[in-house]
Amino acid sequence: MSSPIDPLADAVTALSAVWPDASVEGCEPGRLVELNRLLGQARRLLDAAAVRVAAEVARQSRPELGASSLAKQQGHRNATTMLATTLGTSTSEAARLVEVGEATAPRLLLTGEAVPARHRYVAAAVEAGRIGRDAAVAIIHLLDSLDDRVAFDVLDEAERTLVEQAVGLDLLLLRKVLLRAEAHLDPDGVEPKEEDLRARTFLSVRQESTGAIAVKGLFDPARGAVLLNLIQAMVTAELGEQRDEGTKGNGLPPRPIPEMQADALIAVCEHYTGCDRVDESLPGATVIVRVNLEDLQSGTGVGLIDGIDQPVSIGTVRRMAASGGVIPWVMGGDSEILDWGRAKRLFTPAQKRAITARDGGCIGCGAPPGRSKVHHLSWWCHGGKTDLDNGCLLCDSCHHLVHDHGWEIRVDGPGTDAAVWLIPPPHIDPARVPRPAARRRFDYRPAA
Template sequence: MNSPLAPLIDAVTALNQAWPGGPVEGCDPGRLVEVNRLLGQARRLLDAAAVQVAAEVARQSRPELGADSLAKRQGHRTAAVMLATTLGTTIAEAAKLVEVGDATAPRLLLTGEQAPARHPHVGAAVTAGRLGRDAAAMIIRLLDSLSDRVPFDALDDAERLLTEQAVGVDVGILQKILLRAEAHLDPDGLEPKEEEQRAKTGLSIRQDGTGMIILNGAFDPVRGAPIVSVIDAMVTAELGRQRDAGTKGNGLPPKPIPVLNAEALIAICEHYAGCSKKHESLPGATVIVRVDLADLQAGTGVGVIDGVDQPVSIATVRQMAASGGVIPCVLGADSEILDWGRDKRFFTPAQKRAITERDGGCIGCGAPPGRCKVHHLTWWSHGGRTDLDNGALLCESCHHLIHDHGWDIRIDGPGINSDVWLIPPRHVDPARTPRPAARRRHDYHHAA
């Protein structure tokens, strides 16, 4: 019988073989990529072993055992303290190991028989080294929070889908997917959640001992969306100016994004306080909320605000549609010409809205639409047309990455329902296997 640790041993053995003979500095790029991949695999498999051990340590340290608790016999107050001490981590991280282990281990019934784990799909992915501890804990917490409002079969399907989607994405992107999943699984829970978020909205302003003014705020998605939209647009415009100055040879070192965010807020307040002139419209500064026409008419489903991860209820979509400065993008309407061929060089606002609905943001990294521009896939100077199937949303970083390093983009299908693919260069993937664009990687792909 193979040891449960055999996959971990194999991964460490492969890592040992791939590791350069000398220092990592100056390592061949191809080897460095492979070492990094194997490190990730070994780390996830080590997580798989750790969550099993943590769950059993917690079981043997449960409070009802009193002085016979394993943790207390080892000189620790609780299992979490024992694990944190021996693993060199925080109590919170140790508790997360216990949480994942408890949720993915077979359950022991009072009869002495074993029952399936509460979250078998997550457990299988963790054991196989496809999913790490943090991602597993995030999925488990979402599903458990919905267990009293969503049928078991729907949660089981969601667990399987989320486990598949979580592989290969960072926890920030996974959080976005989970917000979309929660809205789909429990749309009736959106309005109470929105009320709670509105109640928590606030901004504190104070001065510290050095004289600095400290702002600390939290905003619900609807009222926070204009703040995000305007500041993002101003920062994006400033980054463009800095890049142009640098190209001309007279640029200064780039400022960090937090500094640019602060300067944008200062500019907005200075304008409101003393300027009699109205700022010119900023590209990307409009708040757009997107919703299916059928959902809007039926009062079901959810809407999505550009640049905001949290979906909103249909009731909120209707309220936003009546507000100034908000454009409702109702899908299913076809009132504007969206393909221009060679008649226009630059994509129109209507085209950008349509391409944004298809792409959702930067097709490379998923940056919000306000930080992106529509770029011709076949350049205008090379005969490219200003049509939907020749345009894609890209932030500046991904635009340069794609054009400078040999990536291609492919669009399959018509209009806003087409699929967008990124095709890597041969030095990244010799087979040049198409990869789905960011929207398909970041959205929750529930069954129809």
């Protein structure tokens, strides 16, 4: 029978075989990529070993053992302080190791019978090095928070789905998936959560002794989306101007993003107080809410605001629609042409709204619409048309990544329901297997 430490030993051996003889500095790109991959695998497998040990240290140090507790015998107050001291980490990180270990370790009944781990799919993924400790903690926290409101078999299937989707996602992107999974699994819990966020909403504007004006605030998703999307769109526009100036050789050093955001907020206030026209140069500032027609009519389910991770209740969607905050996605009506061919170089506002409805944000990294722009898939200068299926949302970084490194984009299907795919270059994936674009990648996708 193989030891759980064997995969870690194999990963370290593979890492040693690839490690440069001299120095990592100046390492050729291909080897550096492989080193990074193997380090990630080894780190996750080390997490797997650490959580198993941490769970056993906690078991042998449980409070009821008193002075015979392992931790006390080693001169520590409890298991977490023992682990934190010996591992050189914080007690909170040690507690997370224990938490994952206890949730993923096989259990023994009073009869001595062994039963599967409390979270078997997380356990298998951690042991195989597919996800690390922090991803495991995030999934466990969500599932445990729903334990008293969602049926066991539903949570069990959700755990399997979430583990599959967590592979290859960083924690920020995993958080998006978890928020949407929570709304899907417990839609009745979305509105109370919104009420709590609305109750915590505040904006503090005060003058300090220096004469400076200090602003601090917290907003619920529905109202905060208006502010977030507008300011992000304005900052993105300024960054684009700076980049254009830089290509001409007369650009200034870029300003810090917080400074741009402050100026954007001031510009909005000045616009409101002194300007009576609507500036249409910031299409990404539009707040877009996605909801199924059936859910809207029945009053069940949830809605999604582009650029905001937290889903909102149907009640909030209806209130936003009543206040004019929702654009109806019946595209192509009112004589709005969505395909212009070569008649126009720039995408029209109607096309931009349709593409935003389809993509939800940057198709590469998931950046919200306010930080993204519509780009031609087949370049205009190469004969590309200004049509719906030849446009996509990309932030500046992903735009350069796609065009400079050989990525391709494919749009399958018509209109706003089309599926968008990113096709990696051969040096990243020789098979060039299409990858779902960000919106579908981050959406929670329960099994049918």
